[in-house]
Amino acid sequence: MRVLVVEDDPVHAKAAVRVVGPLGHDIIEAGDGEEAVRLLRSQPVDLVVLDWLLPRMSGFEVLYWIRRNLGDVPAVLFLTNKVLDDDIVLAMEAGADDYLVKPFRVGELTARVNALLRRVTHDLERTDHIRAGDYTLDPLGRTVALRGERIDLTPKEFDLTALFFNNLGKLLSRKVVSISTWGRELDPASRTLDTHVYRVRQKLALAPENGLRLSAVYTHGYRLEEVPSKSPRSAVSDQNVLPCN
Structure with a gap:
Protein backbone atom coordinates (compact mmCIF):
# COMPACT_ATOMS: atom_id res chain seq x y z
CA MET A 1 0.00 0.00 0.00
CA ARG A 2 1.09 3.61 -0.48
CA VAL A 3 1.81 5.97 2.43
CA LEU A 4 2.38 9.72 2.12
CA VAL A 5 4.44 11.31 4.89
CA VAL A 6 3.87 15.07 5.12
CA GLU A 7 6.44 16.70 7.39
CA ASP A 8 8.52 19.87 7.02
CA ASP A 9 11.09 18.87 9.66
CA PRO A 10 13.64 16.55 7.98
CA VAL A 11 14.50 14.83 11.28
CA HIS A 12 10.88 13.97 12.08
CA ALA A 13 10.23 13.00 8.47
CA LYS A 14 13.17 10.60 8.47
CA ALA A 15 12.04 9.11 11.78
CA ALA A 16 8.55 8.43 10.43
CA VAL A 17 9.92 6.92 7.21
CA ARG A 18 12.23 4.63 9.21
CA VAL A 19 9.21 3.25 11.04
CA VAL A 20 6.84 2.88 8.06
CA GLY A 21 9.42 1.71 5.49
CA PRO A 22 10.18 -1.71 7.00
CA LEU A 23 6.43 -2.51 7.04
CA GLY A 24 6.67 -3.11 3.29
CA HIS A 25 4.66 -0.12 2.04
CA ASP A 26 5.57 2.33 -0.73
CA ILE A 27 6.46 5.71 0.78
CA ILE A 28 6.32 9.15 -0.76
CA GLU A 29 7.20 12.36 1.04
CA ALA A 30 6.05 15.99 1.00
CA GLY A 31 7.65 18.91 2.82
CA ASP A 32 4.61 21.22 2.92
CA GLY A 33 0.85 21.17 2.52
CA GLU A 34 0.72 22.39 -1.06
CA GLU A 35 3.16 19.70 -2.21
CA ALA A 36 1.04 17.10 -0.39
CA VAL A 37 -2.09 18.19 -2.28
CA ARG A 56 2.05 27.25 2.95
CA MET A 57 -0.92 25.09 3.85
CA SER A 58 -1.61 23.70 7.32
CA GLY A 59 -2.16 20.04 8.01
CA PHE A 60 -5.75 20.83 8.97
CA GLU A 61 -6.29 22.47 5.57
CA VAL A 62 -4.81 19.40 3.89
CA LEU A 63 -7.21 17.21 5.87
CA TYR A 64 -10.12 19.42 4.78
CA TRP A 65 -9.02 19.13 1.13
CA ILE A 66 -8.72 15.34 1.39
CA ARG A 67 -12.15 14.80 2.89
CA ARG A 68 -13.83 17.21 0.48
CA ASN A 69 -12.16 15.91 -2.67
CA LEU A 70 -11.17 12.29 -1.98
CA GLY A 71 -13.68 11.14 0.62
CA ASP A 72 -12.82 8.58 3.31
CA VAL A 73 -9.69 7.26 1.58
CA PRO A 74 -6.86 7.90 2.27
CA ALA A 75 -6.87 7.45 6.02
CA VAL A 76 -5.23 10.34 7.86
CA LEU A 77 -2.99 10.00 10.91
CA PHE A 78 -1.98 13.28 12.53
CA LEU A 79 1.57 13.14 13.90
CA THR A 80 2.08 16.49 15.62
CA ASN A 81 3.29 18.52 18.58
CA LYS A 82 -0.21 19.89 19.25
CA VAL A 83 -1.34 18.26 22.48
CA LEU A 84 -4.43 20.18 23.61
CA ASP A 85 -7.61 18.13 23.91
CA ASP A 86 -9.49 20.74 21.85
CA ASP A 87 -7.04 20.27 18.97
CA ILE A 88 -7.42 16.50 19.07
CA VAL A 89 -11.22 16.69 19.18
CA LEU A 90 -11.27 19.21 16.33
CA ALA A 91 -9.05 17.02 14.15
CA MET A 92 -11.05 13.85 14.79
CA GLU A 93 -14.40 15.53 14.22
CA ALA A 94 -13.10 17.02 10.96
CA GLY A 95 -12.21 13.60 9.59
CA ALA A 96 -8.84 12.49 10.96
CA ASP A 97 -8.69 8.75 11.63
CA ASP A 98 -6.08 8.85 14.37
CA TYR A 99 -3.85 11.27 16.28
CA LEU A 100 -0.39 10.70 17.71
CA VAL A 101 1.68 13.26 19.61
CA LYS A 102 5.41 13.72 19.06
CA PRO A 103 7.78 12.36 20.18
CA PHE A 104 6.22 9.04 19.26
CA ARG A 105 7.14 5.50 20.29
CA VAL A 106 8.17 3.31 17.38
CA GLY A 107 5.95 0.42 18.42
CA GLU A 108 2.90 2.64 18.82
CA LEU A 109 3.31 4.30 15.41
CA THR A 110 3.81 0.89 13.81
CA ALA A 111 0.64 -0.46 15.39
CA ARG A 112 -1.46 2.54 14.42
CA VAL A 113 -0.23 2.57 10.81
CA ASN A 114 -1.00 -1.13 10.45
CA ALA A 115 -4.45 -0.71 12.02
CA LEU A 116 -5.37 2.17 9.71
CA LEU A 117 -4.20 0.33 6.59
CA ARG A 118 -6.23 -2.74 7.60
CA ARG A 119 -9.26 -0.47 7.97
CA VAL A 120 -8.64 1.08 4.54
CA THR A 121 -8.45 -2.39 2.96
CA HIS A 122 -11.73 -3.35 4.61
CA ASP A 123 -13.44 -0.11 3.58
CA LEU A 124 -12.34 -0.48 -0.05
CA GLU A 125 -14.09 -3.84 -0.16
CA ARG A 126 -17.38 -2.24 0.86
CA THR A 127 -19.74 -0.22 -1.28
CA ASP A 128 -19.02 3.49 -1.50
CA HIS A 129 -22.68 4.37 -1.05
CA ILE A 130 -23.95 5.57 2.32
CA ARG A 131 -27.51 4.53 3.16
CA ALA A 132 -29.45 6.12 6.01
CA GLY A 133 -33.19 6.23 6.47
CA ASP A 134 -34.73 6.29 3.00
CA TYR A 135 -31.71 8.10 1.54
CA THR A 136 -28.69 6.99 -0.49
CA LEU A 137 -25.60 9.18 -0.76
CA ASP A 138 -23.04 8.51 -3.47
CA PRO A 139 -19.78 10.29 -2.48
CA LEU A 140 -18.08 9.55 -5.80
CA GLY A 141 -20.97 10.76 -7.95
CA ARG A 142 -21.73 13.51 -5.41
CA THR A 143 -25.44 12.74 -5.48
CA VAL A 144 -28.17 12.14 -2.90
CA ALA A 145 -31.41 10.27 -3.60
CA LEU A 146 -34.57 9.85 -1.56
CA LEU A 163 -20.47 15.71 6.36
CA PHE A 164 -23.71 14.94 8.22
CA PHE A 165 -24.15 11.52 6.58
CA ASN A 166 -20.56 10.56 7.41
CA ASN A 167 -21.14 11.50 11.05
CA LEU A 168 -24.62 10.08 11.54
CA GLY A 169 -25.71 10.35 15.17
CA LYS A 170 -22.79 12.61 16.17
CA LEU A 171 -23.18 16.13 17.50
CA LEU A 172 -21.05 18.36 15.25
CA SER A 173 -20.10 21.77 16.58
CA ARG A 174 -20.67 24.85 14.44
CA LYS A 175 -16.90 25.31 14.31
CA THR A 192 -24.29 31.53 6.11
CA LEU A 193 -24.12 28.23 8.00
CA ASP A 194 -27.70 28.45 9.28
CA THR A 195 -28.98 29.30 5.81
CA HIS A 196 -27.21 26.34 4.20
CA VAL A 197 -28.39 23.94 6.91
CA TYR A 198 -31.95 25.19 6.43
CA ARG A 199 -31.75 24.65 2.66
CA VAL A 200 -30.34 21.14 3.07
CA ARG A 201 -33.09 20.27 5.53
CA GLN A 202 -35.77 21.55 3.16
CA LYS A 203 -34.38 20.07 -0.07
CA LEU A 204 -33.81 16.64 1.46
CA ALA A 205 -37.14 16.74 3.34
CA LEU A 206 -35.33 15.53 6.45
CA ALA A 207 -38.17 14.34 8.67
CA PRO A 208 -39.17 11.21 10.63
CA GLU A 209 -41.37 9.95 7.79
CA ASN A 210 -38.19 9.67 5.70
CA GLY A 211 -36.18 8.06 8.48
CA LEU A 212 -33.82 10.95 9.32
CA ARG A 213 -33.97 13.99 11.55
CA LEU A 214 -31.61 16.99 11.54
CA SER A 215 -31.66 18.73 14.90
CA ALA A 216 -30.11 22.00 15.98
CA VAL A 217 -28.66 21.85 19.48
CA TYR A 218 -28.75 25.39 20.86
CA PRO A 232 -46.84 12.11 7.66
CA ARG A 233 -49.79 12.68 9.99
CA SER A 234 -48.02 11.45 13.10
CA ALA A 235 -44.87 13.34 12.18
CA VAL A 236 -46.75 16.62 12.32
CA SER A 237 -47.48 16.07 15.99
CA ASP A 238 -43.87 15.39 16.87
CA GLN A 239 -42.82 18.37 18.96
CA ASN A 240 -39.47 17.09 20.19
CA VAL A 241 -37.30 18.33 17.33
CA LEU A 242 -35.77 21.78 17.46
CA PRO A 243 -36.04 22.99 13.84
CA CYS A 244 -33.00 24.30 12.02
CA ASN A 245 -33.70 27.89 11.05
Whole structure:
Protein backbone atom coordinates (compact mmCIF):
# COMPACT_ATOMS: atom_id res chain seq x y z
CA MET A 1 0.00 0.00 0.00
CA ARG A 2 1.09 3.61 -0.48
CA VAL A 3 1.81 5.97 2.43
CA LEU A 4 2.38 9.72 2.12
CA VAL A 5 4.44 11.31 4.89
CA VAL A 6 3.87 15.07 5.12
CA GLU A 7 6.44 16.70 7.39
CA ASP A 8 8.52 19.87 7.02
CA ASP A 9 11.09 18.87 9.66
CA PRO A 10 13.64 16.55 7.98
CA VAL A 11 14.50 14.83 11.28
CA HIS A 12 10.88 13.97 12.08
CA ALA A 13 10.23 13.00 8.47
CA LYS A 14 13.17 10.60 8.47
CA ALA A 15 12.04 9.11 11.78
CA ALA A 16 8.55 8.43 10.43
CA VAL A 17 9.92 6.92 7.21
CA ARG A 18 12.23 4.63 9.21
CA VAL A 19 9.21 3.25 11.04
CA VAL A 20 6.84 2.88 8.06
CA GLY A 21 9.42 1.71 5.49
CA PRO A 22 10.18 -1.71 7.00
CA LEU A 23 6.43 -2.51 7.04
CA GLY A 24 6.67 -3.11 3.29
CA HIS A 25 4.66 -0.12 2.04
CA ASP A 26 5.57 2.33 -0.73
CA ILE A 27 6.46 5.71 0.78
CA ILE A 28 6.32 9.15 -0.76
CA GLU A 29 7.20 12.36 1.04
CA ALA A 30 6.05 15.99 1.00
CA GLY A 31 7.65 18.91 2.82
CA ASP A 32 4.61 21.22 2.92
CA GLY A 33 0.85 21.17 2.52
CA GLU A 34 0.72 22.39 -1.06
CA GLU A 35 3.16 19.70 -2.21
CA ALA A 36 1.04 17.10 -0.39
CA VAL A 37 -2.09 18.19 -2.28
CA ARG A 38 -0.22 18.08 -5.61
CA LEU A 39 0.88 14.51 -4.90
CA LEU A 40 -2.61 13.49 -3.80
CA ARG A 41 -4.04 14.90 -7.02
CA SER A 42 -1.63 12.89 -9.16
CA GLN A 43 -1.56 9.44 -7.56
CA PRO A 44 -3.59 7.17 -5.26
CA VAL A 45 -2.58 7.08 -1.60
CA ASP A 46 -3.91 4.79 1.13
CA LEU A 47 -2.61 6.59 4.25
CA VAL A 48 -1.37 10.11 4.97
CA VAL A 49 0.87 10.63 8.01
CA LEU A 50 0.35 14.33 8.49
CA ASP A 51 1.94 17.06 10.57
CA TRP A 52 -0.40 19.88 11.63
CA LEU A 53 2.03 22.83 11.56
CA LEU A 54 3.16 22.99 7.93
CA PRO A 55 4.31 25.88 5.71
CA ARG A 56 2.05 27.25 2.95
CA MET A 57 -0.92 25.09 3.85
CA SER A 58 -1.61 23.70 7.32
CA GLY A 59 -2.16 20.04 8.01
CA PHE A 60 -5.75 20.83 8.97
CA GLU A 61 -6.29 22.47 5.57
CA VAL A 62 -4.81 19.40 3.89
CA LEU A 63 -7.21 17.21 5.87
CA TYR A 64 -10.12 19.42 4.78
CA TRP A 65 -9.02 19.13 1.13
CA ILE A 66 -8.72 15.34 1.39
CA ARG A 67 -12.15 14.80 2.89
CA ARG A 68 -13.83 17.21 0.48
CA ASN A 69 -12.16 15.91 -2.67
CA LEU A 70 -11.17 12.29 -1.98
CA GLY A 71 -13.68 11.14 0.62
CA ASP A 72 -12.82 8.58 3.31
CA VAL A 73 -9.69 7.26 1.58
CA PRO A 74 -6.86 7.90 2.27
CA ALA A 75 -6.87 7.45 6.02
CA VAL A 76 -5.23 10.34 7.86
CA LEU A 77 -2.99 10.00 10.91
CA PHE A 78 -1.98 13.28 12.53
CA LEU A 79 1.57 13.14 13.90
CA THR A 80 2.08 16.49 15.62
CA ASN A 81 3.29 18.52 18.58
CA LYS A 82 -0.21 19.89 19.25
CA VAL A 83 -1.34 18.26 22.48
CA LEU A 84 -4.43 20.18 23.61
CA ASP A 85 -7.61 18.13 23.91
CA ASP A 86 -9.49 20.74 21.85
CA ASP A 87 -7.04 20.27 18.97
CA ILE A 88 -7.42 16.50 19.07
CA VAL A 89 -11.22 16.69 19.18
CA LEU A 90 -11.27 19.21 16.33
CA ALA A 91 -9.05 17.02 14.15
CA MET A 92 -11.05 13.85 14.79
CA GLU A 93 -14.40 15.53 14.22
CA ALA A 94 -13.10 17.02 10.96
CA GLY A 95 -12.21 13.60 9.59
CA ALA A 96 -8.84 12.49 10.96
CA ASP A 97 -8.69 8.75 11.63
CA ASP A 98 -6.08 8.85 14.37
CA TYR A 99 -3.85 11.27 16.28
CA LEU A 100 -0.39 10.70 17.71
CA VAL A 101 1.68 13.26 19.61
CA LYS A 102 5.41 13.72 19.06
CA PRO A 103 7.78 12.36 20.18
CA PHE A 104 6.22 9.04 19.26
CA ARG A 105 7.14 5.50 20.29
CA VAL A 106 8.17 3.31 17.38
CA GLY A 107 5.95 0.42 18.42
CA GLU A 108 2.90 2.64 18.82
CA LEU A 109 3.31 4.30 15.41
CA THR A 110 3.81 0.89 13.81
CA ALA A 111 0.64 -0.46 15.39
CA ARG A 112 -1.46 2.54 14.42
CA VAL A 113 -0.23 2.57 10.81
CA ASN A 114 -1.00 -1.13 10.45
CA ALA A 115 -4.45 -0.71 12.02
CA LEU A 116 -5.37 2.17 9.71
CA LEU A 117 -4.20 0.33 6.59
CA ARG A 118 -6.23 -2.74 7.60
CA ARG A 119 -9.26 -0.47 7.97
CA VAL A 120 -8.64 1.08 4.54
CA THR A 121 -8.45 -2.39 2.96
CA HIS A 122 -11.73 -3.35 4.61
CA ASP A 123 -13.44 -0.11 3.58
CA LEU A 124 -12.34 -0.48 -0.05
CA GLU A 125 -14.09 -3.84 -0.16
CA ARG A 126 -17.38 -2.24 0.86
CA THR A 127 -19.74 -0.22 -1.28
CA ASP A 128 -19.02 3.49 -1.50
CA HIS A 129 -22.68 4.37 -1.05
CA ILE A 130 -23.95 5.57 2.32
CA ARG A 131 -27.51 4.53 3.16
CA ALA A 132 -29.45 6.12 6.01
CA GLY A 133 -33.19 6.23 6.47
CA ASP A 134 -34.73 6.29 3.00
CA TYR A 135 -31.71 8.10 1.54
CA THR A 136 -28.69 6.99 -0.49
CA LEU A 137 -25.60 9.18 -0.76
CA ASP A 138 -23.04 8.51 -3.47
CA PRO A 139 -19.78 10.29 -2.48
CA LEU A 140 -18.08 9.55 -5.80
CA GLY A 141 -20.97 10.76 -7.95
CA ARG A 142 -21.73 13.51 -5.41
CA THR A 143 -25.44 12.74 -5.48
CA VAL A 144 -28.17 12.14 -2.90
CA ALA A 145 -31.41 10.27 -3.60
CA LEU A 146 -34.57 9.85 -1.56
CA ARG A 147 -36.21 6.49 -2.32
CA GLY A 148 -34.37 6.44 -5.64
CA GLU A 149 -35.29 9.98 -6.68
CA ARG A 150 -32.27 12.25 -7.06
CA ILE A 151 -32.23 15.54 -5.15
CA ASP A 152 -30.59 18.58 -6.74
CA LEU A 153 -28.00 20.16 -4.45
CA THR A 154 -25.39 22.85 -4.96
CA PRO A 155 -21.75 21.74 -4.44
CA LYS A 156 -21.66 23.39 -1.00
CA GLU A 157 -24.98 21.84 -0.01
CA PHE A 158 -23.66 18.41 -1.00
CA ASP A 159 -20.47 18.96 1.05
CA LEU A 160 -22.62 19.81 4.06
CA THR A 161 -24.90 16.83 3.48
CA ALA A 162 -21.96 14.43 3.10
CA LEU A 163 -20.47 15.71 6.36
CA PHE A 164 -23.71 14.94 8.22
CA PHE A 165 -24.15 11.52 6.58
CA ASN A 166 -20.56 10.56 7.41
CA ASN A 167 -21.14 11.50 11.05
CA LEU A 168 -24.62 10.08 11.54
CA GLY A 169 -25.71 10.35 15.17
CA LYS A 170 -22.79 12.61 16.17
CA LEU A 171 -23.18 16.13 17.50
CA LEU A 172 -21.05 18.36 15.25
CA SER A 173 -20.10 21.77 16.58
CA ARG A 174 -20.67 24.85 14.44
CA LYS A 175 -16.90 25.31 14.31
CA VAL A 176 -16.29 21.81 12.96
CA VAL A 177 -19.12 22.11 10.42
CA SER A 178 -17.90 25.46 9.12
CA ILE A 179 -14.23 24.45 8.88
CA SER A 180 -15.05 21.08 7.29
CA THR A 181 -17.38 22.65 4.70
CA TRP A 182 -15.88 26.09 4.04
CA GLY A 183 -12.28 25.46 5.10
CA ARG A 184 -12.40 28.17 7.76
CA GLU A 185 -14.36 29.18 10.82
CA LEU A 186 -17.20 31.47 9.80
CA ASP A 187 -17.93 34.77 11.51
CA PRO A 188 -20.25 34.04 14.47
CA ALA A 189 -22.52 36.86 13.30
CA SER A 190 -22.86 35.34 9.82
CA ARG A 191 -26.04 33.46 8.90
CA THR A 192 -24.29 31.53 6.11
CA LEU A 193 -24.12 28.23 8.00
CA ASP A 194 -27.70 28.45 9.28
CA THR A 195 -28.98 29.30 5.81
CA HIS A 196 -27.21 26.34 4.20
CA VAL A 197 -28.39 23.94 6.91
CA TYR A 198 -31.95 25.19 6.43
CA ARG A 199 -31.75 24.65 2.66
CA VAL A 200 -30.34 21.14 3.07
CA ARG A 201 -33.09 20.27 5.53
CA GLN A 202 -35.77 21.55 3.16
CA LYS A 203 -34.38 20.07 -0.07
CA LEU A 204 -33.81 16.64 1.46
CA ALA A 205 -37.14 16.74 3.34
CA LEU A 206 -35.33 15.53 6.45
CA ALA A 207 -38.17 14.34 8.67
CA PRO A 208 -39.17 11.21 10.63
CA GLU A 209 -41.37 9.95 7.79
CA ASN A 210 -38.19 9.67 5.70
CA GLY A 211 -36.18 8.06 8.48
CA LEU A 212 -33.82 10.95 9.32
CA ARG A 213 -33.97 13.99 11.55
CA LEU A 214 -31.61 16.99 11.54
CA SER A 215 -31.66 18.73 14.90
CA ALA A 216 -30.11 22.00 15.98
CA VAL A 217 -28.66 21.85 19.48
CA TYR A 218 -28.75 25.39 20.86
CA THR A 219 -25.30 27.05 21.08
CA HIS A 220 -23.59 23.75 20.20
CA GLY A 221 -24.22 22.61 16.65
CA TYR A 222 -26.16 20.03 14.66
CA ARG A 223 -26.91 16.32 14.72
CA LEU A 224 -28.29 14.13 11.92
CA GLU A 225 -29.81 10.95 13.32
CA GLU A 226 -31.91 8.03 12.18
CA VAL A 227 -35.41 7.78 13.64
CA PRO A 228 -38.19 5.21 13.21
CA SER A 229 -40.25 6.02 10.13
CA LYS A 230 -43.58 7.69 10.85
CA SER A 231 -46.59 8.48 8.80
CA PRO A 232 -46.84 12.11 7.66
CA ARG A 233 -49.79 12.68 9.99
CA SER A 234 -48.02 11.45 13.10
CA ALA A 235 -44.87 13.34 12.18
CA VAL A 236 -46.75 16.62 12.32
CA SER A 237 -47.48 16.07 15.99
CA ASP A 238 -43.87 15.39 16.87
CA GLN A 239 -42.82 18.37 18.96
CA ASN A 240 -39.47 17.09 20.19
CA VAL A 241 -37.30 18.33 17.33
CA LEU A 242 -35.77 21.78 17.46
CA PRO A 243 -36.04 22.99 13.84
CA CYS A 244 -33.00 24.30 12.02
CA ASN A 245 -33.70 27.89 11.05
